[in-house]
Amino acid sequence: MKLSHFNFKLPEELLADRPSDIRDEARLMVLNRKEQTIEHKLFKDVIDYFDEGDVMILNNTKVFPARLYGNKEKTGARIEVFLLRELNEEQRLWDVLVDPARKIRIGNKLYFGDDDTLVAEVIDNTTSRGRTLRFLYDGSYKEFRNKLTELGETPLPKYIKREVEPEDEERYQTIFAKNEGAVAAPTAGLHFSKHLLKRLEIKGVELPEITLHVGLGTFNPVEVEDLSKHKMDSEEIFIGPDAVETINKGISNKKRVCAVGTTSMRAIESSVSSSGTLNEFSGWTNKFIFPPYDFSIANCMITNFHTPKSTLLMMVSAFAGHDFMKKAYEEAVKEKYRFYTYGDAMLIL
Structure with a gap:
């Protein structure tokens, strides 16, 4: 596919420069790939789509004041x-x-x-x-x-023109952030509240943590029409034995295995065994995922709404299907979903 396939008109007022008042009450668009349906929910409703033994892979990187x-x-x-x-x-x-x-x-x-x-x-x-x-x-x-x-100051993206405010220090960080090293937040994870995580835990949903330290390269513009010629910056990954065991158990039991964010997806797709399971990993990845692409680990994904021509949009289009994602984004613009870092979320089943 070409760069121009990922262009669309995004009204500037839909770029979110502040988070939702309550983390888990951002809006949630739910895409069902099999049924080709679109639902409109709140993020806290995500729990309704997961059962005991299902897996949600969280990126526990921590943003430092860069x-x-x-x-x-x-x-x-x-x-x-x-x-x-x-x-x-x-x-x-x-x-x-x-x-x-x-x-x-x-x-x-x-x-x-x-x-x-x-x-x-x-x-x-x-x-x-x-x-x-x-x-x-x-x-x-x-x-x-x-x-x-x-x-240092909280490194909000440049598209947010306002001054950094005291609440940004907490809100531009997931509540499960542990390992310092990112210069940008893994934004899909920002929607989880302590209350929602506890409810998921009580329901029996597994919540393994991996680490991918998000770099600014994730947001670099693609400047070539031929996507195969784009080079991603490298980002550091740590995938430990406990996460591997939990995720591979979910795969073998044919459970829902959900990558929370493009960063989690990129990390797990960078360490796949020949049998289609996850390996432990400590190192760097420059993996660039764009359509067509066969995903090996996750069969479900949570992500934010991304900007035109971004590598993040390319990854989610590869996962959801380009035509279905195009339809979903047209719906998101029409329904005034909020885009980018502090924006709303999407669950792709």
Whole structure:
């Protein structure tokens, strides 16, 4: 399929810049692939579609406050620094994006915080906006990371034009977030409340956790019409033995196995055995899923509503069927569902 197959008109007012008032009361569109039906529910109704022994795979990555603002030495120019990934703990080297990039060259120093106790030196150019920074801080590694957290800001996506608000620190994080390392939230998981998770647990639904640290590459635009030529950025995955055992048991018992989010789906599809079961995994994936694609692990998926031409839309189209997904998105626009990070959800059965 071509890039142009995934274009559609999305009214700007449907881009959600705030979360729903209550996590599990976002809207939920339910797609039944076999019956080709569409239902309109609330997210908390998701429990009605799962029974004892069914499996929901959760991504427990935790977003860290990746957006910092520093001042360039001498000029004092304000520079945004977006932390992408740590390269070397001992040397405190990080891959970052800087904005405005034209002002930042190798050898420049940036000063952070009112007291300038945290300093970074630019030691390499990686892309037009990418830089490698060496952070200079007079303290232990733990104290350094605490300083980054103190100075950092919740990394809301750029499409959200408003200032970061206090509630974003909690709402741009799933309630099961544990393993820090993501620079963007696994958004389908944002709809789960403690109450809903407890109800699922009581009903006997299995809730194994895996980790995929979401990077900004997930949101990079596709710039080639031929999708086979698009290269995804790599993201780090951890799939442990307990999750593998629970998920494979669900597969062998022919239960509903549901990937919560494109991140969970990408993780499990990156570690499939020759017999179509899940393997343990610790490493990186640059897997790009687009139609046509045969899924091996999950037979069900929860996801948000995605933007035109995005790799996320391509994945869910591969899962639901391109024509059915096109029809569902037309319905979503007509019914004014909310799109993107803080938007509404879809359950694909």
